[in-house]
Amino acid sequence: MKLQHVIQSQQFSVPNLMELFGRTRQMEKIVQRGGTRDYDGKIMATLFYRPSTRTRFSFESAMYRLGGRVLSTESAKAFSSAIEGEQLEDTIRIIADYCDVIVLRHNEEGGAKRAAAVSPIPIINAGDGAGGQHPTQALLDLYTIYNECNTLDGLSVALIGALDTGRTVRSLAYLLSKFDRVKLYFLAPPELQISQDIISHLQERDVWFHLASDPDEVLAHVDVVYQTRIDRERLQSKDVSMSNYDINPAMLRKMKSDAIIMHPLPRSVEIDPAVDRDARAAYFRQSRNGLFVRMALLTMLFEAE
Amino acid sequence: MKLQHVIQSQQFSVPNLMELFGRTRQMEKIVQRGGTRDYDGKIMATLFYRPSTRTRFSFESAMYRLGGRVLSTESAKAFSSAIEGEQLEDTIRIIADYCDVIVLRHNEEGGAKRAAAVSPIPIINAGDGAGGQHPTQALLDLYTIYNECNTLDGLSVALIGALDTGRTVRSLAYLLSKFDRVKLYFLAPPELQISQDIISHLQERDVWFHLASDPDEVLAHVDVVYQTRIDRERLQSKDVSMSNYDINPAMLRKMKSDAIIMHPLPRSVEIDPAVDRDARAAYFRQSRNGLFVRMALLTMLFEAE
Amino acid sequence: MKLQHVIQSQQFSVPNLMELFGRTRQMEKIVQRGGTRDYDGKIMATLFYRPSTRTRFSFESAMYRLGGRVLSTESAKAFSSAIEGEQLEDTIRIIADYCDVIVLRHNEEGGAKRAAAVSPIPIINAGDGAGGQHPTQALLDLYTIYNECNTLDGLSVALIGALDTGRTVRSLAYLLSKFDRVKLYFLAPPELQISQDIISHLQERDVWFHLASDPDEVLAHVDVVYQTRIDRERLQSKDVSMSNYDINPAMLRKMKSDAIIMHPLPRSVEIDPAVDRDARAAYFRQSRNGLFVRMALLTMLFEAE
Numbered sequence: 001m002k003l004q005h006v007i008q009s010q011q012f013s014v015p016n017l018m019e020l021f022g023r024t025r026q027m028e029k030i031v032q033r034g035g036t037r038d039y040d041g042k043i044m045a046t047l048f049y050r051p052s053t054r055t056r057f058s059f060e061s062a063m064y065r066l067g068g069r070v071l072s073t074e075s076a077k078a079f080s081s082a083i084e085g086e087q088l089e090d091t092i093r094i095i096a097d098y099c100d101v102i103v104l105r106h107n108e109e110g111g112a113k114r115a116a117a118v119s120p121i122p123i124i125n126a127g128d129g130a131g132g133q134h135p136t137q138a139l140l141d142l143y144t145i146y147n148e149c150n151t152l153d154g155l156s157v158a159l160i161g162a163l164d165t166g167r168t169v170r171s172l173a174y175l176l177s178k179f180d181r182v183k184l185y186f187l188a189p190p191e192l193q194i195s196q197d198i199i200s201h202l203q204e205r206d207v208w209f210h211l212a213s214d215p216d217e218v219l220a221h222v223d224v225v226y227q228t229r230i231d232r233e234r235l236q237s238k239d240v241s242m243s244n245y246d247i248n249p250a251m252l253r254k255m256k257s258d259a260i261i262m263h264p265l266p267r268s269v270e271i272d273p274a275v276d277r278d279a280r281a282a283y284f285r286q287s288r289n290g291l292f293v294r295m296a297l298l299t300m301l302f303e304a305e
Numbered sequence: 306m307k308l309q310h311v312i313q314s315q316q317f318s319v320p321n322l323m324e325l326f327g328r329t330r331q332m333e334k335i336v337q338r339g340g341t342r343d344y345d346g347k348i349m350a351t352l353f354y355r356p357s358t359r360t361r362f363s364f365e366s367a368m369y370r371l372g373g374r375v376l377s378t379e380s381a382k383a384f385s386s387a388i389e390g391e392q393l394e395d396t397i398r399i400i401a402d403y404c405d406v407i408v409l410r411h412n413e414e415g416g417a418k419r420a421a422a423v424s425p426i427p428i429i430n431a432g433d434g435a436g437g438q439h440p441t442q443a444l445l446d447l448y449t450i451y452n453e454c455n456t457l458d459g460l461s462v463a464l465i466g467a468l469d470t471g472r473t474v475r476s477l478a479y480l481l482s483k484f485d486r487v488k489l490y491f492l493a494p495p496e497l498q499i500s501q502d503i504i505s506h507l508q509e510r511d512v513w514f515h516l517a518s519d520p521d522e523v524l525a526h527v528d529v530v531y532q533t534r535i536d537r538e539r540l541q542s543k544d545v546s547m548s549n550y551d552i553n554p555a556m557l558r559k560m561k562s563d564a565i566i567m568h569p570l571p572r573s574v575e576i577d578p579a580v581d582r583d584a585r586a587a588y589f590r591q592s593r594n595g596l597f598v599r600m601a602l603l604t605m606l607f608e609a610e
Numbered sequence: 611m612k613l614q615h616v617i618q619s620q621q622f623s624v625p626n627l628m629e630l631f632g633r634t635r636q637m638e639k640i641v642q643r644g645g646t647r648d649y650d651g652k653i654m655a656t657l658f659y660r661p662s663t664r665t666r667f668s669f670e671s672a673m674y675r676l677g678g679r680v681l682s683t684e685s686a687k688a689f690s691s692a693i694e695g696e697q698l699e700d701t702i703r704i705i706a707d708y709c710d711v712i713v714l715r716h717n718e719e720g721g722a723k724r725a726a727a728v729s730p731i732p733i734i735n736a737g738d739g740a741g742g743q744h745p746t747q748a749l750l751d752l753y754t755i756y757n758e759c760n761t762l763d764g765l766s767v768a769l770i771g772a773l774d775t776g777r778t779v780r781s782l783a784y785l786l787s788k789f790d791r792v793k794l795y796f797l798a799p800p801e802l803q804i805s806q807d808i809i810s811h812l813q814e815r816d817v818w819f820h821l822a823s824d825p826d827e828v829l830a831h832v833d834v835v836y837q838t839r840i841d842r843e844r845l846q847s848k849d850v851s852m853s854n855y856d857i858n859p860a861m862l863r864k865m866k867s868d869a870i871i872m873h874p875l876p877r878s879v880e881i882d883p884a885v886d887r888d889a890r891a892a893y894f895r896q897s898r899n900g901l902f903v904r905m906a907l908l909t910m911l912f913e914a915e
Contacts, residue, residue, distance in 0.1 A: 034651050041339045043369050045362065054704055057655065057681045061708035064653050064679045069369045071362045074379050074684050087578075090571055094359055097593040098366035266700055273697075288707040346644050348674050350667065374674045376667050379684050392883075395876055399664055402898040403671035 003300040005116040006124040009138040009171045014178050021143050023296040024289070030065070031292065037067035039302060043099040045071040047091075048126070049107045054265070054287075055126055059103045059136075062294035071099055089118045096121045101301055104128070122301040130167075137264060138171035140293045144286040145176075145224055148260045152176070156183040158218045160245050161228030161270075162235070163194040168264045169228055173198055177207045184209040185218045189240050215245060219254040226262045230270050248272040255280065262286050308605040310421040311429040314443040314476045319483050326448050328601040329594070335370070336597065342372035344607060348404040350376040352396075353431070354412045359570070359592075360431055364408045364441075367599035376404055394423045401426045406606055409433070427606040435472075442569060443476035445598040449591040450481075450529055453565045457481070463490040463523045465550050466533030466575075467540070468499040473569045474533055478503055482512045489514040490523045494545050520550060524559040531567045535575050553577040560585065567591050613910040615726040616734040619748040619781045624788050631753050633906040634899070640675070641902065647677035649912060653709040655681040657701075658736070659717045664875070664897075665736055669713045669746075672904035681709055699728045706731045711911055714738070732911040740777075747874060748781035750903040754896040755786075755834055758870045762786070768795040768828045770855050771838030771880075772845070773804040778874045779838055783808055787817045794819040795828045799850050825855060829864040836872045840880050858882040865890065872896050 001016045012020065030036050044063040046056050051074055060070045088106065092115045095102060103124045104115050109132040112125030127134040146152050157176060159169045163186055173194070176182050184207065186194040193211055202209050212218050219225065227247055235242060246269060247261060255261075260282040263271055267283070275281050306321045317325065335341050349368040351361050356379055365375045393411065397420045400407060408429045409420050414437040417430030432439040451457050462481060464474045468491055478499070481487050489512065491499040498516055507514050517523050524530065532552055540547060551574060552566060560566075565587040568576055572588070580586050611626045622630065640646050654673040656666050661684055670680045698716065702725045705712060713734045714725050719742040722735030737744040756762050767786060769779045773796055783804070786792050794817065796804040803821055812819050822828050829835065837857055845852060856879060857871060865871075870892040873881055877893070885891050 037650075040342075043366060047358075053657075053683055053686055054701075057705060057708045060681050061653060064681075071365050071369075072377065072682065073358055076358055087571075089578075091359075093589055094570060094592050095362060097589075097596060098362045265704060266697075273699075284703055284707075287704050291707060345647075348671060352663075376670050376674075377682065378663055381663055392876075394883075396664075398894055399875060399897050400667060402894075402901060403667045 001300065002304045003122075003297070004304060005112075005119075005122050006135055006297055006301070007112050007116055008125065008133040009135040009175055011135075012139070012175075017139075017142065017175075017178075020139065020293070020296055020300070021146055023299065024143055024292045025147075027065075027292040027295040027299075030295070035065035035067065039063075039066040039068040039298070042066070042068040042101070042302060043071060044068055044101045044103060044298070045095055045099040046073060046103045046126075047076055047095060048073050048105040049076050049111075050105050050127070051075040052105060052127070055105070058290045059124075059126065059294050062291055062298060065291070066295055066298060068298075088114055092119050092123070101298065108132075122304075124297065124301070132167075133171065134167060135171070136290065136294055136297065137168055138175055139297075140286065140290040141168065141172050141226070141262065141264070142175050143293050144262060144282060144289050145260075147289065148282055148285070149223055152182075153180040154182070155179075155224060156185065156222040157224040157226060158185040158187050158222040159194070159226045159228075160187045161242070162192040162231060163188045164192050165234075166228050169194070169226065170198055172226065174201065177202055177205050182207060185222060186211050187213070187215060187218050187245065189213055189242065191238060191240060215251065216254065219251065220256065222259060223256065224260055224262060225255060227267075227270055228264065229266070230268055232268070242270070246270050246272065247275055249274055252278055252280070306605065307609045308427075308602070309609060310417075310424075310427050311440055311602055311606070312417050312421055313430065313438040314440040314480055316440075317444070317480075322444075322447065322480075322483075325444065325598070325601055325605070326451055328604065329448055329597045330452075332370075332597040332600040332604075335600070340370040340372065344368075344371040344373040344603070347371070347373040347406070347607060348376060349373055349406045349408060349603070350400055350404040351378060351408045351431075352381055352400060353378050353410040354381050354416075355410050355432070356380040357410060357432070360410070363595045364429075364431065364599050367596055367603055370596070371600055371603060373405075373603075393419055397424050397428070406603065413437075427609075429602065429606070435470075437472075438476065439472060440476070441595065441599055441602065442473055443480055444602075445591065445595040446473065446477050446531070446567065446569070447480050448598050449567060449587060449594050450565075452594065453587055453590070454528055457487075458485040459487070460484075460529060461488040461490065461527040462529040462531060463492050463527040464499075464531045464533075465492045466547070467497045467536060468493045469497050470539075471533050474499070474531065475503055477531065479506065482507055482510050487512060490527060491516050492518070492520060492523050492550065494518055494547065496543060496545060520556065521559065524556065525561065527564060528561065529565055529567060530560060532572075532575055533569065534571070535573055537573070547575070551575050551577065552580055554579050557583055557585070611910065612914045613732075613907070614914060615722075615729075615732050616745055616907055616911070617722050617726055618735065618743040619745040619785055621745075622749070622785075627749075627752065627785075627788075630749065630903070630906055630910070631756055633909065634753055634902045635757075637675075637902040637905040637909075640905070645675040645677065649673075649676040649678040649908070652676070652678040652711070652912060653681060654678055654711045654713060654908070655705055655709040656683060656713045656736075657686055657705060658683050658715040659686050659721075660715050660737070661685040662715060662737070665715070666713075668897075668900045669734070669736065669904050672901055672908055675901070676905055676908060678908075698724055702729050702733070711908065716742075718742075732914075734907065734911070740775075742777075743781065744777060745781070746900065746904055746907065747778055748785055749907075750896065750900040751778065751782050751836070751872065751874070752785050753903050754872060754892060754899050755870075757899065758892055758895070759833055762792075763790040764792070765789075765834060766793040766795065766832040767834040767836060768797050768832040769804075769836045769838075770797045771852075772802045772841060773798045774802050775844075776838050779804070779836065780808055782836065784811065787812055787815050792817060795832060796821050797823070797825060797828050797855065799823055799852065801848060801850060825861065826864065829861065830866065832869060833866065834870055834872060835865060837877075837880055838874065839876070840878055842878070852880070856880050856882065857885055859884050862888055862890070
């Protein structure tokens with residue numbers, strides 16, 4: 001696959017995903033051997049209009065493990081009235097002269113696409129606005145399921161949380177719908193259920209799905225439990241409690257013995273730290289996979305040049 | 306030339322400038338070949354009391370393309386009450402032990418000179434206060450004219466904008482005055498015209514110049530159109546409009562076919578994006594030249610050690 | 611010594627300190643030769659919840675002089691509501707996958723210990739809260755005395771300032787108490803004298819000490835004058851002046867000709883810049899030693915892996 005930019009998860013076909021995941025496994029081995037110097041001389045810029053230390057470090061570490069260098073902004077927007085006033089397109093054209101790839105976290109939906117339209121070098125979207133995309137998160141989520149379950153076909157996956165607005169869950173549902181015999185359980189209070197556009201998409205593709213609000217209907221049947229972040233303020237404003245969806249030792253006893261528990265992190269109360277000791281807790285391995293997926297994407301972008 | 310610090314554009318004689326520009330051209334070739342590792346082991350600190358992502362990235366990329374490493378502050382002043390309370394001189398003496406060159410953007414006029422007075426390692430002034438200097442901008446502006454026009458003698462240059470306060474325009478007028486048969490057109494509303502100190506300087510050196518407020522008097526005659534940033538708040542407070550100085554396709558038709566258009570960027574409305582497609586639009590090439598000029602300066606500072 | 615984490619100065623025995631200081635001297639030579647590439651491929655993360663440009667640069671320069679790379683935060687707390695809401699333990703577990711050592715400046719006392727309890731990679735405490743520890747400062751202070759006086763036994767040391775809250779002075783008093791025939795003079799206004807827990811510790815270990823409020827009682831007798839930072843707001847709220855403790859040329863005349871003057875920097879009025887020219891002024895050499903001590907600690911942590 002010739003990879004020019006990484007803008008949205010939908011751009012990856014199933015063969016593309018398999019190529020990416022094969023390469024991701026190689027990256028894990030390269031890191032175990034202490035990284036490579038193959039991309040010495042390459043420069044990556046992390047242009048973050050909204051700060052995110054974990055995502056930024058994951059990209060920067062990926063570049064370092066490949067032997068490259070990093071130009072970094074912790075919070076471009078807070079710190080540059082100039083950049084704020086200027087057009088994103090101009091900023092990208094200028095910064096593209098200083099580096100070989102730009103990782104962009106922009107504050108407006110569609111920012112990454114606008115950047116890619118003018119950039120002579122690859123753009124990686126690291127999140128663009130609340131309603132936007134964060135494709136490397138979706139890819140590392142999918143890779144984690146693939147790596148933990150050794151397949152993506154025939155899996156039953158429960159997606160839990162405020163599903164109506166959850167970006168990670170929406171992207172993951174979309175990606176999983178590309179695989180055979182996948183079963184999706186959407187587990188949420190009725191007022192926070194997955195939105196109609198995803199349901200329509202699944203119906204069009206003939207994907208099995210089930211909407212549930214009771215964990216007991218779901219947990220015993222699934223291979224993957226994907227829990228998501230709670231936005232307390234929003235829940236309070238809607239007068240909804242989600243405490244009966246929290247993953248705790250009692251919930252663990254209801255799951256399959258070989259199921260895995262995922263979460264995009266950081267977590268709040270929605271996963272009890274007592275769960276961490278259980279082998280099914282895959283969320284730290286999931287986070288670690290972000291490093292390998294990002295390394296794999298960088299190598300594909302550099303090779304396509 | 307033995308270069309110890311880069312504090313103000315006036316420190317460069319014509320032979321110094323020619324040596325710098327020769328080296329700058331070499332740097333462009335080095336970057337095309339993927340950079341060098343010659344300065345592996347060297348450390349540059351970017352100590353920015355006022356944030357400027359583009360200027361900082363340009364310096365840091367220059368250091369990386371030379372093989373060096375970077376200690377970076379995005380906004381030293383916002384983040385260190387300690388540094389704010391302490392004397393700049395002490396900060397410089399301390400940080401000089403951690404690196405091989407300091408790029409300083411200070412918030413007070415004369416900050417770079419004070420730093421150089423106590424520093425055992427080279428200081429590069431990346432801007433010191435509103436009324437201060439930003440010599441690498443002036444040098445990259447001059448280099449761009451040299452590189453685009455293949456000479457600096459006998460050129461006609463229009464400088465446009467709020468010329469009374471414009472730092473870049475003042476520095477460039479000063480540098481251009483060193484070359485033979487240069488003609489300078491200062492194009493601005495009367496209340497924002499170039500200040501008397503520059504006029505006196507040009508008269509002393511017998512440099513041809515003309516003050517104009519009508520673009521039609523100027524545009525057909527010049528080889529270089531140097532447009533500058535608009536400070537809307539200041540214009541509003543003075544009740545002046547500068548919209549008839551904006552560069553747009555209609556203005557383009559009045560210019561020579563081999564003229565170039567420059568701007569220090571970022572721009573606002575003062576250059577219409579429709580102009581970007583015209584071959585005469587040199588402002589992105591100008592920005593890119595900043596990388597090569599800064600690389601050339603760094604190598605000269607390291608060699609003089 | 612197998613060094614797993616650097617959390618508090620008390621963890622170092624006298625033989626450990628001597629091993630560290632021997633290695634620190636080697637690091638000074640390595641820096642003079644332009645650094646090493648031995649730790650190429652290693653990544654250090656500086657996770658600073660509270661900004662400190664000087665401390666961060668000192669660690670990052672140490673890592674660069676060893677050939678390594680750096681993931682950097684200027685102000686993690688200001689910039690990541692996510693990280694603020696999440697447990698420190700989760701953050702550490704996540705970031706540990708991106709690097710080989712974490713330098714943590716946390717805003718809560720005990721933060722570094724909590725981090726070390728869950729971290730699979732070494733943690734270096736770069737300060738944890740007002741009442742917490744900053745062990746690398748204490749180690750570089752002790753190394754400076756050792757390096758300047760060629761011994762740590764039999765020295766007379768004056769500690770000056772608001773001693774009741776001074777973290778650096780408390781840690782240094784603790785470390786000095788491990789050496790033979792040390793004499794400690796605590797010089798402060800009575801209301802700011804050293805607290806009872808340190809006095810009890812010294813009494814238990816049979817260390818000679820003297821509490822004084824008059825500089826004339828102390829200055830002629832000591833080998834080391836350790837001056838500390840003044841917190842003006844606190845002094846004003848307590849209605850105490852410390853101006854008669856300021857080190858100035860008049861005070862210099864009262865000191866031994868081979869005494870040294872130390873200060874953790876940055877300073878305010880408590881050391882007159884006129885003192886800088888005196889050979890006894892050791893505070894800039896002390897700051898520089900921080901680089902070598904931190905390099906030595908990093909190599910010990912990497913070797914213990």
